[in-house]
Amino acid sequence: MTARRGNTEGRLAWRMTGIITLCVYIFLFAPIVATVVLSFNDSMFGGFPMTGFSFRWYAKLWENEQVLAAFQTSLWIALVTATVTTAIGLVTAFALVRFEFAGKELLSTLVILPALVPETILGVGLLVAIKAVDQPRTLPLLVLGHILLALPYVVLIVQARMVGIRRIYDEAALSLGATRLQSFREITLPLLIPAVVAGALLAFTISFDNTSASLFWRPAGVETMPTQILSMLKISISPEINALGTVMILVTVGIPLVGGIVLQSLSRMKRRDQQRET
Amino acid sequence: MYNPRLAWMLVAPALLLLVFFLLLPIAVMAVYTFFTFITAGVEASTLTLANWHEFLTDGYYHGFLLKTIRVGALTAAICGVLGYFPAYFIWATTFKHKWLLLLLLIVPFWISFTIRTFSWIHILGEQGVINVTLLKLGLINAPLQMLYTEGAVIMGLLHFLLPYMILNVYVSLESIDRTLISAARSMGCTSAQAFREVTLPLSLPGLAAGLLLCFVLAAGSYVTPQLLGSGRDALFGNLIYDTIMGQLNWPMGATLSIVLFVILGFFAAIYTRYMGMSQIVKGLGG
Numbered sequence: 001m002t003a004r005r006g007n008t009e010g011r012l013a014w015r016m017t018g019i020i021t022l023c024v025y026i027f028l029f030a031p032i033v034a035t036v037v038l039s040f041n042d043s044m045f046g047g048f049p050m051t052g053f054s055f056r057w058y059a060k061l062w063e064n065e066q067v068l069a070a071f072q073t074s075l076w077i078a079l080v081t082a083t084v085t086t087a088i089g090l091v092t093a094f095a096l097v098r099f100e101f102a103g104k105e106l107l108s109t110l111v112i113l114p115a116l117v118p119e120t121i122l123g124v125g126l127l128v129a130i131k132a133v134d135q136p137r138t139l140p141l142l143v144l145g146h147i148l149l150a151l152p153y154v155v156l157i158v159q160a161r162m163v164g165i166r167r168i169y170d171e172a173a174l175s176l177g178a179t180r181l182q183s184f185r186e187i188t189l190p191l192l193i194p195a196v197v198a199g200a201l202l203a204f205t206i207s208f209d210n211t212s213a214s215l216f217w218r219p220a221g222v223e224t225m226p227t228q229i230l231s232m233l234k235i236s237i238s239p240e241i242n243a244l245g246t247v248m249i250l251v252t253v254g255i256p257l258v259g260g261i262v263l264q265s266l267s268r269m270k271r272r273d274q275q276r277e278t
Numbered sequence: 279m280y281n282p283r284l285a286w287m288l289v290a291p292a293l294l295l296l297v298f299f300l301l302l303p304i305a306v307m308a309v310y311t312f313f314t315f316i317t318a319g320v321e322a323s324t325l326t327l328a329n330w331h332e333f334l335t336d337g338y339y340h341g342f343l344l345k346t347i348r349v350g351a352l353t354a355a356i357c358g359v360l361g362y363f364p365a366y367f368i369w370a371t372t373f374k375h376k377w378l379l380l381l382l383l384i385v386p387f388w389i390s391f392t393i394r395t396f397s398w399i400h401i402l403g404e405q406g407v408i409n410v411t412l413l414k415l416g417l418i419n420a421p422l423q424m425l426y427t428e429g430a431v432i433m434g435l436l437h438f439l440l441p442y443m444i445l446n447v448y449v450s451l452e453s454i455d456r457t458l459i460s461a462a463r464s465m466g467c468t469s470a471q472a473f474r475e476v477t478l479p480l481s482l483p484g485l486a487a488g489l490l491l492c493f494v495l496a497a498g499s500y501v502t503p504q505l506l507g508s509g510r511d512a513l514f515g516n517l518i519y520d521t522i523m524g525q526l527n528w529p530m531g532a533t534l535s536i537v538l539f540v541i542l543g544f545f546a547a548i549y550t551r552y553m554g555m556s557q558i559v560k561g562l563g564g
Contacts, residue, residue: 010469014370020363024440028386031397031437034407038400047405092292099285107289110296112559116491116546117300117539118498120515124522124535125303131528132306148299151292156559180284202387209390212500215519226392233505237399245393252388 032249039242047237057243067244070228074208077139077224081146081207086200088147089154094188096155097162098170115152122149123216137219145217146210150203157202161195162188197263201256208252304539310532318526329533339517343537346514349428350497353435357492358485360436361443365484366477368444369451380448383441395434395505402430402506426508434502439495443488450484451477483553490549494542514538 034048042052061067095101096108114122126145130137165188173183189196211226218224223231225248232241312325333339368379386394401407402424409421424430454477462472500515507513512520518538522531 013470017363017367017370020360021367024360024364024444025382028382028437028440030407031401032386032389032394034400035393035397045405047400047403048407048410088291088295091288095285095288099282099288101282101285104285107293110300111292113296114300116494118494118515118542120498120500120518121535121539122300122303124518124531125307126299127522128310128528128532129303129306132310144295144299148295151295155292205388209392211390211392212515215500216523226390229390229392229396230501230504233396237396237403241396245390245397248390248393252390253385256388 035242035245036249039239039246041239041242043239045239057239058247061240061243061247064240066223067228070223070225073222074225077143077146078204078208080143081150082200082204084143085147085150085154085203086196089151089199089203090158090192090196092151093155093158093162094184097159098167111155112152114148119149119210119212120216123213127216137217139219139222142214142217142219142222145213146207149210149213150206153202153206154199157199158192158195161192165191194263194267197259201259204255205252304536307532308536310529311536313529313532315527315529319528321529329529332530333533333537339534342512342514342517343541346497346538347541349432349435349513350493353432353439353496354489354492356432356436357439357443358489361440361488362447362481362485365444365447365451365481368448383444386438386441391438392501392505394437395502398430398434398437398506399425402433425506426511428507428511430506431503431511431513434506435496435499438499438502439492442491442495446488446491447481447484450487451481454480486549486553490546493545497542498538 037050038047039057040053040055041050042054042056043050092111096104096111122145126141127137130141135141169187169191170183173187174180178186209226210224211230214224214227215230218227229241229244232238232244310321311329312327314322314324314326314328316322364379364383368376371379373379399406403409404421404425406425408424409418412418413421458476458480459472462476463469467475497513498515499513500519503511503513503516514534515538518531518534521527521534
């Protein structure tokens with residue numbers, strides 16, 4: 001801890017680091033704050049200055065059927081994506097951590113690729129592939145695409161947690177006569193719950209937010225929330241978009257935050273129960 | 279007990295998905311680059327080198343490619359410089375609620391990328407914070423043109439990529455054994471020397487992973503140039519989108535995608551050659 005104290009030069013450098021850090025945080029949040037503030041602007045235009053406080057853009061948003069339809073579409077896609085990706089990611093991570101098999105290294109590299117290859121390329125690739133076999137763009141295809149995009153994150157998160165769980169627990173259960181499935185369900189899964197929840201939440205937001213790839217994959221006439229926003233932005237930046245943005249921020253920040261808090265209080269409760277038992 | 283056959287059954291769904299949605303499409307795309315373009319939306323499977331010839335000889339495409347690499351590299355470099363300070367600060371601070379600083383870095387990942395990007399219109403636009411303030415103060419007479427420029431595109435990319443960079447550097451700082459720094463200090467290093475000789479070199483893997491990630495994501499971006507740039511600031515991703523969705527020239531679109539894939543893959547390969555994949559894995563899994 002003495003590394004940065006003790007001389008004026010060091011103190012100056014430390015202060016500068018602090019100031020730059022503050023600036024970076026302001027840089028990260030200033031535009032978002034501006035959008036939230038402007039969503040309450042009474043003005044007809046989507047920009048500054050503020051002319052008064054009003055909820056009317058929210059009211060107008062509530063009546064916009066296109067937006068509501070897109071919201072519903074995105075919600076369903078994200079829910080299915082989160083569920084399926086978590087299931088697939090869980091078993092994949094389990095196999096990658098606990099088993100030895102030929103091609104394991106290759107597979108663990110392959111599984112992160114969707115996070116590293118730009119979405120434009122993934123988007124075009126899948127589109128060309130289905131065109132080559134004369135298939136139309138469908139909703140299930142879009143969902144499978146989202147699962148592909150979210151898979152690396154779920155696998156990495158679960159893998160990181162699984163490495164920390166000692167194999168002995170699992171083996172003890174097996175030697176006491178549990179089946180593989182039982183030991184997974186009774187031992188491994190409960191220990192993995194935090195990672196599973198975190199992975200599912202991340203998969204949900206990845207799908208709910210996805211823009212570039214969805215532009216390529218969505219069936220004709222289907223809009224997801226981000227593509228709907230993009231097409232609204234083509235006209236102009238209206239106050240309604242600011243209101244929409246604010247609602248989206250509340251949803252996508254709120255869900256993981258509430259999830260995290262619930263998870264934390266759950267584990268606290270469990271700990272208290274255990275203390276009472278002993 | 280750990281039967282490989284069971285392992286294969288467990289990874290089968292993921293493997294099928296990766297094969298049919300990632301590997302096969304890229305392979306099909308590679309074949310498509312040799313197809314003949316007839317007219318919008320129609321192509322023949324007669325093999326030809328015309329698309330590659332067009333790409334290799336037309337300066338129009340080279341311009342896009344160079345600009346994309348330049349913007350990607352510039353963005354990654356600025357991210358590296360600006361991102362190192364917060365990462366170091368979070369690592370070294372004795373502030374009790376460090377988790378809050380980390381949480382604030384994760385929050386942007388939850389906010390829709392499209393919303394984060396268009397928010398910049400409120401800062402840089404004619405009716406944005408900067409112009410409205412400067413006009414009111416009488417410092418300028420007409421709004422400054424900041425939006426729909428390359429600067430705005432880079433700003434938007436920085437906004438999107440800085441959290442990646444900060445978290446990557448932070449993860450690698452966190453793995454440094456802090457007694458090394460105390461040792462350097464007790465041997466008479468000034469804090470600047472200790473930083474230069476111990477902390478900085480040991481955090482380089484994270485910085486390198488961050489640079490690669492920022493470069494690849496910036497060079498592959500589509501939404502940011504679309505929303506914050508003018509037609510002149512379009513990047514390679516926009517070119518690909520327009521070729522496929524606008525001109526319906528699928529063989530050329532496939533060619534351009536493969537070009538971008540190969541070039542970004544080349545940078546990633548150089549990186550993994552020296553650094554391995556583990557740092558990227560750590561950074562992504564956060």
